[in-house]
Amino acid sequence: MTTRAVVRLAVADDAEAVATVRAIVAPYKVMSAAATRHLITVQSPKERFLPLVADREGEIVAWASAGINVWTSQPGQAHLSIYVHPDHRKQGIGSELAERLHQHLTEVGAVRVRSFVQPDGLEFARNLGYDGTRQMHFAGLDLTAHLPEQPETPAGIELVALDSVDPRTAYTADTIASLDEPSDSPLDSVDYDQWLEEVWNSPSVDRSLSVGAMAGEEMAAFTVVETAGDRMWSGMTGTVPAYRGTGLAKLVKSVALRRAAAAGITSAYTSNDDENGPMLAVNNWLGYRRVQTELGLLKTL
Ligand SMILES: CC(C)(COP(=O)(O)OP(=O)(O)OC[C@H]1O[C@@H](n2cnc3c(N)ncnc32)[C@H](O)[C@@H]1OP(=O)(O)O)[C@@H](O)C(=O)NCCC(=O)NCCS
Structure with a gap:
């Protein structure tokens, strides 16, 4: 036994x-x-x-x-x-x-717990008192295949690698954009020192492959690349509200995926809340294909 x-x-x-x-x-x-x-x-x-x-x-x-x-x-x-x-x-x-x-x-x-489960874990979670209807889609992209043509960089925008910017600039863009990411609890209380330690200095983040779109001193949009061997994960993509709908998320992600492919990364993964229409539109345009949906559930303690 x-x-x-x-x-x-x-x-x-x-x-x-x-x-x-x-x-x-x-x-x-x-x-x-x-x-x-x-x-x-x-x-x-x-x-x-x-x-x-x-x-x-x-x-x-x-x-x-x-x-x-x-x-x-x-x-x-x-x-x-x-x-x-x-x-x-x-x-x-x-x-x-x-x-x-x-x-x-x-x-x-x-007082309240959030968990994401695969469909075959739903019954287990429901039996523990979890409930909810949120859906998180995971999607993958083969970087050895064709990517859509890289959009033009708009006038007044300069593309930079995140290893060349002051972390404060990236923190500001990240915390402003994150306020609008769909979730049950607003991401509205991000401490800078902790963000530095957990996000900016995370060993999975490759800042040389991560891309920012600068409008003068301000970071208008950015995408963070995390890597593990020859695979990458998009940690966060965000555009500050004043610049939304101008193609910057498509642009920074296009550039980052190309840089990753050139660095030998062969596949890219990402996740999006079902309610995040704009981000799903960007990822569908890039060619990501859905590989799994997890269910977002809540339990009150
Ligand atoms: C998601 C986000 C990064 C998009 O940034 P953006 O710079 O405005 O994106 P782009 O302009 O490059 O492209 C947006 C696309 O979404 C489409 N779109 C906008 N609103 C939409 C909606 N409600 N439903 C579906 N599609 C929508 C646009 O039409 C455009 O696609 P198109 O060019 O094919 O027409 C931005 O909205 C954001 O920062 N959101 C908050 C943070 C977040 O949720 N990040 C993603 C976490 S996974």
């Missing part, structure tokens, strides 16, 4: 195994071992982040985490996610992880 999996706190040295489990469960998400290590180890104390693994005789068979969303002004908003390796399901591991995480969230004062 196989030994029971033991749930324990995840540590930095689990990063590689956790990244492997994540890649098996959700191959359309892009996260390197270095980025996973960053996720496990670099969190603001206010987030009360709890990373767990299920360990079966030294083999990591599941990963789960939960914490408080500290980037919204709404108090007590939490997030939770669980990845159980397909060969180790239906053995109570997911339920044990969920119980541990909900217990923790209750103790640290969370």
Whole structure:
């Protein structure tokens, strides 16, 4: 008989195994071992982040985490996610992880939890009291194939790589654009130092491939490229309101995808809320094809 999996706190040295489990469960998400290590180890104390693994005789068979969303002004908003390796399901591991995480969230004062599940995890989540109708579409693009023609750069706009700009300029554009990203809790309380640590200095972000569109001193639009081997993920694309609808998101993403392809990246992935019409229009135009839809659910504690 196989030994029971033991749930324990995840540590930095689990990063590689956790990244492997994540890649098996959700191959359309892009996260390197270095980025996973960053996720496990670099969190603001206010987030009360709890990373767990299920360990079966030294083999990591599941990963789960939960914490408080500290980037919204709404108090007590939490997030939770669980990845159980397909060969180790239906053995109570997911339920044990969920119980541990909900217990923790209750103790640290969370009032509402958001989770995204694959369609085959819907019943599991509903049985835990999750409900909702939000949809998150994941889409992929083969960068070795043809990309649409790069749009003209409008007069007064200068394209830059993000490694050549002051992070404050990028932070300003990111926090302004993020206010309009569809979500249950507004992203309206992003601390600069924490943004620097978690976003700007994230080991997955390649600032030399990430592109900004500058209008004088102001960043009008930008797109962030994260990489893991020969795959890339679009961390965030945003255009500040005054410049929307002028083709800048299409432009910066076109340029970034070309730079990534030239750097040897062969596939690109991204995710969009079903309600994000403009971003879906940009990605459809670029040629992204849908590979998975996850369901966004909420549970009140
Ligand atoms: C999404 C966003 C980056 C688009 O930036 P933008 O510079 O205005 O984009 P572009 O001008 O390059 O292209 C916008 C496209 O959306 C289309 N569009 C605009 N509003 C739309 C809507 N409500 N429904 C569908 N399509 C829409 C436009 O017609 C245009 O497509 P077209 O050129 O084929 O006509 C910008 O709206 C934004 O910053 N939003 C908030 C942050 C966000 O949600 N980022 C994405 C996170 S995944």
